[in-house]
Amino acid sequence: MTEARLRTFVALADTGSVRAAARRLYVTESAVSAAVAALTRDLGVPLVRKEGRGLRLTAAGAAYAGYARQVLGLLEEGRAAARGAADPGRGTLRLAAVTTAADQLLPELLASFRERWPDVELTLEVGPRRQVWSSLAAHEADLVLAGRPPAGLAATVLARRPNELVVVGAPHLADGFTPAGTPWVMREPGSGTRASADAYLAEREASPPRLVLGSNGAVIAGAAAGLGVALVSRDAVGSELDAGRLVVVDAPGMPLDRPWHAVGGAAPSATTLLFVRHLLDAPGWSAPGGSGPDRNGHESAAEATGGSRAAPTAGPD
Template sequence: MTEARLRSFVAVADTGSVRAAAQRLYVTESAVSAAVAALSRDVGVPLVERDGRGLRLTPAGAAYAGYARRVLGLLEGGRAAARSAADPARGSLRLAAVTTAADQLLPELLASFRERLPDVDVALEVGPSRQVWGSLAAYRADLVLAGRPPAGVDATVLARRPNELVVVASPAVAARFALDATPWVMREPGSGTRATAEAYLAERGAAPPRLVLGSNGAVIAGAAAGLGVALVSRDAVGAHLADGRLVVVDAPGMPLDRPWHAVAGTTVTPTTRLFVRHLLDAPGWTPA
């Protein structure tokens, strides 16, 4: 059982085809097929099967895939920890951030961090809350910037920053806002903001129409265009509020206090600590 076999199998599991897996890994299709076949022999049961023109995981493959991802994450984390221990200023840092944090908090932080420590190898993954916490749990990220870590994730909160969630809308929509009737523009399932909005409405027994858009930017643009109201971080709509494209809606129980968290796993590498120290120099961030 080799790392190359595990990577080929995970790529097939993620993409559903040998061709797409080969393109992701920059190898030939025959190399991917051979690696997956060899891994199936190592495990002792078939891990994939034909599904029309593509492939799908067998029940055994589906059970094995999560373990394979964690093993790969541990191998990557081990390499990162070793490089970091040898020379933190030349180590690697695997960041994962939810979309709003990546858009609003990270650009200036990363630019100043790279200026201070140009030899650190930084990789950034951006996705919804479910994805970034999954990356931390599977050892694919050294540090997550998101809301509160969910139950069941081994996490070490290293820093916090205030984050206020507000309901916003175009002035025309805000003027006729009704909790049960005005449409809500929402993020996709798996988003922490989406889950918060759903919980907020459920707590009040409200069931307004919902329009799901695929990104934080699309939600903000949709609200500004008059499609409905949206629950967003105030950090994400400062310019829209300043120029009047959006206004804060006087919704019951708002605003919500949902601080940003900088969260590592159970092991914190020296390079990760360098980034957290840099983060704590930025306005608003405080130690956990």
């Protein structure tokens, strides 16, 4: 059992075909088939079965794929920790962020960090909250920027930033607004902001007309065009509010306090803490409990998270 075989199997599990896995890994299809066959012999149980023109994981394969991802993630995490310990400024940092954070928070932060630490090898994964928290749990990300971590995740909150969710709409929709009677534009299912909006309406037993749009930018543009009101981060609509294209609607129970969290694993690498220190120098960010990584890159009093309620406190995405 080798790292190469595990990577091949995970690629096959992700793509569902030998051809697609080979393309992802830049190897031949026969190399993919040989690696999966060897792994099957090692384990002594079938991992895949044919289904139409593709392949489907068996129950054993599906169970094993989760462990394979964690093993590969730990190997990458170990490499990052070793490189960071040798020289934090030349280490690797695997960031993951929900879409709103990637759009709203990261561009300036990454630009200033790269200017100061140009030799850090940065990667960024952007996706819905379920995806980024899964990446952290599988050791595929070193630091996640998102809302509150889900229940049961072994994670450490290293920094926080205030964030208010408000209901906004075109000026003509603000007059006479009611949660049930005014149309809403919303993110796709799986988004943290969508979960907060759904919970807000459910608490009021409101079932207004809904239009689902595929990105935060599309939701904001749709609200400005008068398609409906939207629940968004106040920081994301500053220019639209200043220009008068949107107004904050006087909605009952608003605003919602949904702070951003920068969350690492149980033992953040020195390079991860380098980025956290940079984060704490940025406006609005603070360490949990008033403390954080010290000047030597050691975590001092970051908060370990154990659980949270789901929908109402899911946070932005």
